[in-house]
Amino acid sequence: MDTKLLKQNEKYVIGVSGGPDSMFLLDNIYHSSELDINNFIVCLVNYQKREDSNHDEQIVVEYCQKRNIKLHVKKVTVQEYQQYQVLSHNFQRIARDLRYDLFCQISEKYHCQGVLIAHNLTDHIETYILQKQRNGIVEHYGLNQNSYYYSQMLGTKLNVFRIMLKITREEIIEYLLHQQVNYAIDSTNILAIYNRNIIRNEIQQINLQDMLLEIDQKNKENEQLKLIAKNYLIDNFGQISVPNFNVINNFKLQKIIIFNYFKNNNVVHLISHKKRRFLDEIIKELKSPKPNLILNINADYALIKSYDNVDIINNDLLKPTTIQISSKTNLPVKWQENTINWGTKNKHFFKITATQWPITITNDLLLLNKIIVNKMPLNRWFIKNKVSLLARKSYFVLDKNNHLIYANNLVSLKINEFINNTCLEKHNLFFFMIK
Structure with missing residues (x-):
């Protein structure tokens, strides 16, 4: 594991579900000679949607109690699901937001540097394949070792660390069996009901080394475009100038400029969960001959094109x-x-x-x-x-x-x-x- 990403004397949250990946992460940190387990707080979210979810929770509770590891368990209520349905009706999105919002709260409470997530090499490949299928704009192809999560509900930002991206699922299972660490299997992973799970069942046929080289090349190309987009915004004083934006003949570069424009204005969360055609719609509106246009982003914000200028504003001002x-x-x-x-x-x-x-x-x-x-x-x-x-x-x-x-x-x-x-x-x- 890439423990060099972590500071030895700082505190961190560990996201643990009871599954093999997170139990591997937890056990390795517990036995690490470089890290002190007393600097880590284990967080588990019981969504109470599966019959075996309490069993998963019990595995983590028993592990932490036996080793005197700090643990925080959250059982999600019906009311909390309803609260998060304001942001989305997609269960996977809701579950993720609930989980990461808990990490935000615990991280803030204990003054932690961020959260450790047990994503592995297989997750890294799966994410890249999904990104290719969606053909959207991404900050990083595959999973990044260090990224950020922004909570729409809490309005806070969380540092996310992934120190297992070079470890395969097979190595994880072999380790757990050898160390006799108990773990749970999420029964829904066996059923190909989500896109990621369909890919997970097919990924065994992929040459991982070839895929890693492809990801690396994609990220190099992406970094070059991000640098061009950064320089564009610097040259235009942080703004999008409609005339010189429309002469750019690289559609992907235009999307990255728009994405970074939102990011520079600290409102990237407004489009981070939008479907890719939303950026297409923005580009279409900027090319429109109409001098003045208002494009609603959501109930609170709008993108305004007015002659040569573009602005993101709160709808209350309109x-x-x-x-x-x-x-x-x-x-x-x-x-x-x-x-x-x-x-x-x-x-x-x-x-x-x-x-x-x-x-x-x-x-x-x-x-x-x-x-x-x-x-x-x-x-x-x-x-x-x-x-x-x-x-x-x-x-x-x-x-x-x-x-x-x-x-x-x-x-x-x-x-x-x-x-x-x-x-x-x-x-x-x-x-x-x-x-």
């Missing part, structure tokens, strides 16, 4: 929002993510007179389209001046006569000369800040 402020309003008040407060003559964003009360702060296009700018409706002015969707959806301030008296900083320079913000009442001015 919702029409309007508030009215009078001279009797108790400030400060909130407008979306902004705070409206009184200002001073020396520090202010805009000023009004007593005759302009009440003022309205809005991004509602139905209200804004009544405004005339340079002898044309505001919506036509937006189009003529190629104002981005985000700028259109940001705040505008109107007086009681629906005159535009202030605009957000995304359009203020362009529109400032058309703002009806005269200051005839020199001694009766009110100063506001929006921040």
